[in-house]
Amino acid sequence: MPDVLLYFNTSNWRLRRNKSTNTHDLESQNQTNAPVSVEMGDIISESQDRNLDSASRSPSPANNVTDQTAQDHRYDNITFETVNDYPKGYPRWAAYQNSDANFGVYRRFGTVRHRLLLYRQQELYKLERELFQLDKEDEANALLECEHRSSLMQKASKRDHLNLVNYLWNQKSIVKSETEFTNQQDDFIKLSECSESPLESFIDYVICNWVPSKWLRQQFTSQSQMSKFSNEYTILTSPRKIFILSRIIASALAIGTISVPLAVLVSDVCSDKTKLVVLMVSVIAFPAAIQLAARPRTLELFVATATYCAVLTTVLATSSTFSVKQLQSELAAAMGQVASNTV
Secondary structure: EEEEEEEEOOOOOEEEEEOOEEEEEEEEEOOOOEEEEHHHHHHHHHHHHHHHHHHHOOOOOOOOHHHHHHHHHHOOOOOOOOOHOOOHHHHHHHHHHHHHHHEEEEEEEEHHHHHHHHHHHHHHHHHHHOOOHHHHHHHHHHHHHHHHHHHHEEEEEEEHHHHHHHHHHHHHOHHHHHHHHHHHHHEEEEEOOOOOOHHHHHHHHHHOOOOOHHHHHHOOOHHHHHHHOOOOOOOOOOOHHHHHHHHHHHHHHHHHHHHHHHHHHOOOOOOOOHHHHHHHHHHHHHHHHHHHHOOOOOHHHHHHHHHHHHHHHHHHOOOOOOOOOHHHHHHHHHHHHHHHHHH
């Protein structure tokens, strides 16, 4: 087996194999570009030893990411923002309004905006005879556009406004003179778009005001919401849980308004008068249930009510026990009896 000459141009180290102990020694070499004599068999055995060592030290596939995440404690320091972590004043007030979407209410300052619009309007009227008309028109157009966008925002409800007033009053976060702007209730808007149905708002109100059990209230609150406040006067509800409960109630209302009238109309036991009364009550109750469980548009509500009434009328007309002539005669006899009693 011929020897192999290895040159180390930059590191200036010499590799020497100790065959008796099967170890390697690295010694400094003072000469530059000095050849080193190594047998080929030694190099092959050396590479095999290193492969065996690396294979024995490599982790098993069973020790996967689950063990690693359990040992490195990467999730131990996850926390939620707490309102009381901020100092009193505007920092804590800002944290409070950021804690829930319903607390993000602010004054729109509509009167001030309209006064500015009137001022700009008169100013533009005076300047339209001059050469600077275009510049002023651009400024007024931008102000009109901002006012248009703010007018399209959803107005804050009375409950949302009182939440802000009560928090500032109880916590004394700022001086009283700086809270006078909250007196204009009809000028507040909500930055978040609210898509709650009247049923969801009612459920949220009942949970926050009528449920005495603290444990039951916590079932409708998420962990992050509970960690934001340490006082018992601030109650936050989970929109997702409220939505699920409202959908369950809405489904029950839909089943009731459809199945109960149909069962009465096809029944052979109920009289024609009873069926007619059930039909009228159902036609009135159906649109009320829709408005309670959702936010339908006027056209959608009209179409749904008309379809519902047509279905019930068809079922009533095709009923084997229903007779229009008999119902007319009974109504005429009842009206005659009322007239005779009046005379």
